[in-house]
Amino acid sequence: MTTTDDQQTFADHRNLLFSVAYRLLGTAMDAEDVVQDAWFKWSAADRSQVADPKAYLARIATNLAMDRLRSVQRKRESYVGPWLPEPILTAGLPEPADSGADTLDAVERADSVSTAMLVVLETLSPLERAVFVLKEVFAFSYAEIAGIVERTEPAVRQAGHRAREHVQARRPRYTGAxxxxxxxxxxxxxxxxxxxxxxxxxxxxxxxxxxxxxxxxxxxxxxxxxxxxxxxxxxxxxxxxxxxxxxxxxxxxxxxxxxxxxxxxxxxxxxxxxxxxxxxxxxxxxxxxxxxxxxxxxxxxxxxxxxxxxxxx
The missing domain is CATH 3.10.450.50 (Nuclear Transport Factor 2; Chain: A,)
Incomplete structure (x- = not known):
């Protein structure tokens, strides 16, 4: 049975789940489906055994998104013309008025969901994409990511290294303030x-x-x-x-x-x-x-x- 506290816990992390799923899939509709499926799994789980709800929910959403990504990637190979990510209206990524670390951090956060970046992420494997997003955007440790994607930590580090090199070679050098x-x-x-x-x-x-x-x-x-x-x-x-x-x-x-x-x-x-x-x-x-x-x-x-x-x- 889902309690009010369980519902609130899921609500508290809903933006995180959508943000992860959207960056992995590049489409809002698929990301929303992942969030909905994550809710069903969360509702059916023995939540008394969950020590870290954030990590647990991130694990559910990431694996659901990776499974869906493997499926849609095959469909995208036969897409007519260039395949571009589905655009979304965003908020919550303000650019600070002052300069320095805060400004750089805000620009990098906005860049992580930019169309240009999502196009680059589309060229990664599902595992590489998941590791890159969880590590570089959401600051999960490699040990945490290994648990989320159910791989060994050395395998996750290797995937992260490949993904980072690939993205750095292809990401836009400058998108503009x-x-x-x-x-x-x-x-x-x-x-x-x-x-x-x-x-x-x-x-x-x-x-x-x-x-x-x-x-x-x-x-x-x-x-x-x-x-x-x-x-x-x-x-x-x-x-x-x-x-x-x-x-x-x-x-x-x-x-x-x-x-x-x-x-x-x-x-x-x-x-x-x-x-x-x-x-x-x-x-x-x-x-x-x-x-x-x-x-x-x-x-x-x-x-x-x-x-x-x-x-x-």
């Missing part, structure tokens, strides 16, 4: 919607890459668009259309929101979210990456308006 990204996002939107290729060219890094995810349900580029001229032409071409996905361009509403820990743009029209766009910067403040998610299946979390307070520890 929130204020700089916000300004760049606003300038990028103005130039794009105005079809001003020259202005776009000035904002884009020479090696900029545009990733678009339509999932075969919405017309998008099936391969990454690379290079300043091609990305500028692609964006300007979209702006010149009279309609986009059956909606008049002039009737669309644009909003700046916090997406995955940083500035993002939502495009809505005809009572639905049409796409979500996120940009990242290089170390010179130019736009290095553009992620555009238009697959309607991946816009439900944003369309629902639920804001996730991502537990940083």
């Amino acid at each position: 929130t204020a700089a990204r916000q300004q760049a996002t606003e300038r990028f939107l103005a130039a794009s919607t105005g079809g001003d290729i020259n202005a776009l060219m000035e904002l884009l890094a020479p090696d900029v890459t545009l990733w678009t995810d339509g999932g075969g349900k919405v017309r998008q580029a099936l391969h990454p668009v690379e290079g300043r001229a091609k990305v500028a032409a692609w964006m300007a071409g979209v702006a010149r259309r009279r309609t986009y996905e059956g909606v008049e361009i002039s009737d669309m509403t644009v909003a700046f929101v916090e997406i995955n820990g940083g500035p993002g743009i939502t495009f809505t029209g005809a009572g639905r979210v049409i796409s979500v766009m996120i940009v990242d910067l290089d170390d010179e403040g130019r736009i290095r990456t553009v992620h555009n998610i238009a697959n309607p299946d991946k816009l439900q979390a944003v369309a629902g308006g639920s804001v996730h307070e991502m537990d940083p520890r």
